[in-house]
Amino acid sequence: MRLLLMLAILIVFFTTVTAQKVFKDANGSYGLKDNNGKIILKPTYTFIRSFVDGFAAIAINKYPNIKWSFINTKGQIITPFKYDKIDFFSEGLAVVKLNKLYSYINSLGKEVFGFIFLEAFGFHQNIAVVKNKNGKYGVINKQGKTVVNYKYDNMNSHFTEGLAWVTLNNKVGFINAKGIEVAACIYDDAGNFNEGMAPVKQNGKWGFINNKGKVVIPFQYDVTSLNSFNNGLVKVKINEYYGFINKQGEEVIPFIYENVDDFSEGLAGFLKEGKYGFMDLTGKEIIKPIYKYTWGFNNGLAAVEVENEKKENKWGFINKKGILVIPALYSSILPQQNKHTHKIIFGFYKNKAYVSLSDKNNFYINNKGLKISD
Numbered sequence: 001m002r003l004l005l006m007l008a009i010l011i012v013f014f015t016t017v018t019a020q021k022v023f024k025d026a027n028g029s030y031g032l033k034d035n036n037g038k039i040i041l042k043p044t045y046t047f048i049r050s051f052v053d054g055f056a057a058i059a060i061n062k063y064p065n066i067k068w069s070f071i072n073t074k075g076q077i078i079t080p081f082k083y084d085k086i087d088f089f090s091e092g093l094a095v096v097k098l099n100k101l102y103s104y105i106n107s108l109g110k111e112v113f114g115f116i117f118l119e120a121f122g123f124h125q126n127i128a129v130v131k132n133k134n135g136k137y138g139v140i141n142k143q144g145k146t147v148v149n150y151k152y153d154n155m156n157s158h159f160t161e162g163l164a165w166v167t168l169n170n171k172v173g174f175i176n177a178k179g180i181e182v183a184a185c186i187y188d189d190a191g192n193f194n195e196g197m198a199p200v201k202q203n204g205k206w207g208f209i210n211n212k213g214k215v216v217i218p219f220q221y222d223v224t225s226l227n228s229f230n231n232g233l234v235k236v237k238i239n240e241y242y243g244f245i246n247k248q249g250e251e252v253i254p255f256i257y258e259n260v261d262d263f264s265e266g267l268a269g270f271l272k273e274g275k276y277g278f279m280d281l282t283g284k285e286i287i288k289p290i291y292k293y294t295w296g297f298n299n300g301l302a303a304v305e306v307e308n309e310k311k312e313n314k315w316g317f318i319n320k321k322g323i324l325v326i327p328a329l330y331s332s333i334l335p336q337q338n339k340h341t342h343k344i345i346f347g348f349y350k351n352k353a354y355v356s357l358s359d360k361n362n363f364y365i366n367n368k369g370l371k372i373s374d
Contacts, residue, residue: 021373040075052088078109090122121157148179161193183213191226217249253283264296287322299348303333326369330355
């Protein structure tokens with residue numbers, strides 16, 4: 001019953017947010033329509049981003065004089081067009097930049113902390129990473145109170161599994177959201193925690209620590225994934241070849257590949273004899289290596305690069321059976337970002353992909369390959 005209620009809430013929310021359609025006219029100016037095609041905002045704006053959490057960034061003027069504001073789902077502009085840079089709303093607040101300094105605004109367009117940061121990132125689980133005027137990183141809560149002292153030279157933009165990497169005197173460690181050092185700053189490099197483990201580098205080799213800071217897989221690998229484990233496996237490289245190990249450090253997929261990607265939706269791209277294909281979690285090669293390049297599966301589809309009859313490299317999309325379901329017509333696949341996980345996606349995200357036919361002809365398509373509005 002609770003699951004059905006949550007699904008109903010999500011459906012209502014999604015419908016509300018996506019009832020507005022961003023569109024672009026023949027002159028390249030952006031406007032906004034409702035779900036019935038009625039124009040809410042005339043196409044007079046330099047850019048309008050996608051709606052996230054009920055708000056979309058909107059801009060006037062051209063670079064380098066571009067200025068940003070936000071609109072709500074009714075098409076109402078909530079702040080003056082004065083910001084040099086803005087980010088998406090997250091947990092009711094959005095990062096804004098003005099005259100080289102950063103602050104936050106709320107959903108009413110009110111600036112809440114003043115422009116006191118050299119850098120600022122979005123709120124997640126009621127905290128945000130910021131950089132003060134002395135060039136040190138710390139963490140604040142939604143009241144602007146410091147919850148992790150400003151002492152670090154650099155810091156991840158967010159916490160994963162409750163932990164974030166930090167740097168001090170050119171060494172990397174990990175802290176929790178209370179500022180307690182779980183792993184001391186003794187490593188040369190590090191990635192993110194996932195499935196309870198994170199990659200760390202020392203003396204030119206990679207190993208893995210657990211969320212207590214203990215080294216659980218020795219430093220022996222030349223390369224690994226900075227995203228750490230996925231489905232209990234992680235890619236690593238030894239002596240010029242890639243394979244996969246499990247959390248005990250045991251070889252699961254042999255070191256025979258020129259390159260491999262992280263697993264996504266149960267499949268990982270691999271490079272073999274100069275061509276890319278896909279394998280499953282057991283290492284079985286499900287889709288033969290016939291592609292010039294590939295991106296991971298998302299929403300059941302993966303972007304692949306092939307050479308057409310004219311000897312041109314073009315991108316299309318295959319399904320998990322290796323069938324080309326969206327023809328290879330595109331010059332490139334453009335990135336989208338999952339605003340919650342921060343993952344950059346080259347392919348389908350929320351059932352749409354951002355593609356390019358040329359430098360000035362970028363647009364979204366659905367999983368049928370049909371052009372859709374933003």
